[in-house]
Amino acid sequence: MKDVAARAGVGLKTVSRVVNEEAGVTPDTVARVQAAIEALGFRRNDSARLLRTRRTSSIGLVLEDVADPFYAALSRAVEDVARAHGALLFTGSSAEDPRREQELVLAFCARRVDGLVVVPASDDHRYLSPEIEAGVATVFVDRPAGHLDADVVLTDNAGGVRDGVAHLIAHGHRRIGFIGDQPGIHTAAERLRGYREAMAGANLPVGADWIAMGPTTPESVRAALGTMLSGPEPVTALLAGNNRVTVTAVRVLSGLPRPVALVGFDDFELADLLSPPVTVVAQDAPGLGRTAAQLLFRRLDGMAGEEPSRTELSARLIPRGSGEIPPSP
Amino acid sequence: MKDVAARAGVGLKTVSRVVNEEAGVTPDTVARVQAAIEALGFRRNDSARLLRTRRTSSIGLVLEDVADPFYAALSRAVEDVARAHGALLFTGSSAEDPRREQELVLAFCARRVDGLVVVPASDDHRYLSPEIEAGVATVFVDRPAGHLDADVVLTDNAGGVRDGVAHLIAHGHRRIGFIGDQPGIHTAAERLRGYREAMAGANLPVGADWIAMGPTTPESVRAALGTMLSGPEPVTALLAGNNRVTVTAVRVLSGLPRPVALVGFDDFELADLLSPPVTVVAQDAPGLGRTAAQLLFRRLDGMAGEEPSRTELSARLIPRGSGEIPPSP
DNA sequence: CCTGACCTTGACAACGTTGTCCATCTCTCG
DNA sequence: CGAGAGATGGACAACGTTGTCAAGGTCAGG
Known part of the structure; x- marks a missing residue:
């Protein structure tokens, strides 16, 4: 970004403004900056961005096994909702191992995902309390969380x-x-x-x-x-x-x-x-995933404070x- | 981390050392710092870490559709290899749409993934050249890249x-x-x-x-x-x-x-x-995924400079x- | 008791971005 | 022509971490 600014002969912040399509920049300047961006093949570093904005626009999905058709369908539905909200998806398979589930969840949290969708493998999720308090929206799917009051979407x-x-x-x-x-x-x-x-x-x-x-x-x-x-x-x-x-x-x-x-x-x-x-x-595997993901994004968009909910989707x-x-x- | 340092009465860098298990810290100090970490529920921010180390320990996987059993199996294999190398996995489905493929790939690159595994939906991957030159290891699977000389793993x-x-x-x-x-x-x-x-x-x-x-x-x-x-x-x-x-x-x-x-x-x-x-x-869907991921990590571990390779796995x-x-x- | 080597620790800059705030420039209107 | 308003641009700090380097402390040997 520094390089772009130098090449375009403008300040750092102006480049930032152009990249983020903020108002208040002359069309002429915009053009100059964009030319420089093009020439240098510049691509904004989203990780650095996150450091300031504190939003990663990414969510984590932990399930039992991506290769299982049921979870694969669920996963795809979560991905589609995430895409609609401009978020990317981390995926991980717990292989039904509580330790692995915890590893994955904490690794996602260390990456500062905005939210988590979890198919529980463990029966004790108290380890998640600090993260949830820290603001990581979390929705459990297919099975309820253990010893933790959180959103859950289940099949009946x-x-x-x-x-x-x-x-x-x-x-x-x-x-x-x-x-x-x-x-x-x-x-x-x-x-x-x-x-x-x-x-x-x-x-x-x-x-x-x-x-x-x-x-x-x-x-x-x-x-x-x-x-x-x-x-x-x-x-x-x-x-x-x-x-x-x-x-x-x-x-x-x-x-x-x-x-x-x-x-x-x-x-x-x-x-x-x-x-x-x-x-x-x-x-309804896609339904489970979709519902859970939608609930997650509703939490992220301000519904944060409300009571945890429990949704049951009927089987057919x-x-x-x-x-x-x-x-x- | 600042808070942890304050609470333990030590310097910032010392906390960093403890968190990263670096040598050269008295057991006594380690204990004090760890107590503070525990008390404050501190978790290292990997995104900030990346800003310094320039390694995200994450890779991006773009395929046609996670819900397709073939790609689900491939995906799982990639995930397993990634896990073995301590990396997390971003997953995205292109739905056979070249535009979506490019969006996903570039979004992953903006997140500064270390590498990419791509099942091409597009037939022109020249848009990837700058990224590859910037050091993003890339391996194509199932179909070769278009107008780009890169590693590829195929079925015969x-x-x-x-x-x-x-x-x-x-x-x-x-x-x-x-x-x-x-x-x-x-x-x-x-x-x-x-x-x-x-x-x-x-x-x-x-x-x-x-x-x-x-x-x-x-x-x-x-x-x-x-x-x-x-x-x-x-x-x-x-x-x-x-x-x-x-x-x-x-x-x-x-x-x-x-x-x-x-x-x-x-x-x-x-x-x-x-x-x-x-x-x-x-x-051999898992074989394709495994081979591609292993190749990717070999590239990341120094094999970077070598000529792109082409691997064909036989069908049975x-x-x-x-x-x-x-x-x- | 002094010197030098080694060990532990911390201060500070840097990574790449954005938010805040201020400076300048250009209008418009009195 | 001058003042005020609005548009535009930039300097600087901050986000949370790690790399560099130097300061201080301890210990053994002379």
Whole structure:
């Protein structure tokens, strides 16, 4: 910038004014400065700028894994909102590791991002209090923050599973299994709650073997399904608590002599190409990201003081075939 | 930092030394400073730091769309390499729009990223020359840069398609169709070249209707397939030039009375769950990202001066069923 | 007791920008 | 023609950090 000023024969501040398109500079001077900028290939250093303005126009996004289609869609939605507000996006994957989440968050804060969108991997976010007090707007998505009162945008997991189970019940099923992730994970616990509520709401008993919660490896899902299907009260339908479960279930069920109905939680690409096409309860990944990001920018634009909010987006049942299979005796 | 120094009763520079774990500070002083840091919740401002050190420890990644599984995987690989080098990652989606690509790249440069990984959307990257001369290491991935001599990491698109077509030929096919994207896109042109080479290499003629290049909407793919399958010399096999084509082809082919063999370019999730499972030529998305990022950091660590390099990663044929269907007369 | 080497510490400038404030110049109007 | 107003431009400090360098303190050896 110094060089530009020298070359154009004007003061430092005048160049700054031109760069920022501030008023009060003669068109003639503007032209001279712009020529110098062009000639020298000058580009403003935004980091130095931030030092004065205290706004970085960048936000940080921490999620579990960018490569996961669900988070990839969420990420894209956050990016679009950020772009609309003229902000850039730092992205980081926590890989479900609380330490990594904290590292990323603090690294973003050290870069002085204006705000954070976080998919929690940790269950204790007290480490964030000083940052939030220092003015870093923070919105949690997909799961609530731990021990911290902050904005959060969630899917109505329990409601979604309730709908899915109700759908199976409506198609005549009475013995319905549920396979979900470790109950320590908030979304998994919520989905289980939805299952229990739906069954209870229809006055249906839940068999001892009908629920399996734990790491959702193909092996464990296979084992759980085996138990459910071969016990004294074999299930005629399954609600799969996440994508990994759904995929394994499709494999197992397609090899069985008698059809078993299936509703998966979370949509996935090509679900409609399988045979039978898979009925799912779809979360609105872009919606989560968009809502969270919009909330973040509203906070940044003055809504800072208000009470933390909690938003729940509903999930949507998409019938495709596998969930409409009638019970086989 | 000033506050910390005051509270600990030491000089500014001493705090800086403690924060950066530099040698030459009494353990006693370190303890005092650390207590003050703790008490005040101090966090170093990395942006100010950069102003002095001229290293941001951050890199920019511009790709077509983070929500696309291929780029999501690439993105994750870049992130992992960046993390290993202690760098953070700015991500941006160009949405295949040259203007947006340039905006993103220049915004990253204004933030003074140490380096860039770019999946080109534009075909002219001369606007980047000043930045590169200013020291921003840049690596292009998936497609080469336009009018700019820079590092590039590619998939061997032509070779991959050659392998795919050869596979079909080896299974007895003589009339093979090819549907690809607009020939203006580098990867599409390369894949077409691979197809032609493979056919020529086997001394097979290419029918007038066997090649369709253009926007790969479901409608256009349906139309192209219809022509290929109903002409005087109907094809018995298809090489699908990208994922979108593959998916539409699966739908169309599954509804036909006689089986048609299919090899898709680019792997996709659940390809093995379809019936028949889809044989593909798989690109190594994480490999592209990893290689590009590693190259970037090698440049940053002193390899700066050397000649730009060009790396081609080979694609891998994964037989699953659809590509092994014999020709039906 | 003095000297010199070494260790610890702090003062100060610098990085590249913007905010504040004042100086100058050019009108316009009385 | 002079005064006031408005437009234009620039000097300087400040943002929060680190690099440079020199000051002071300690200790061992002569």
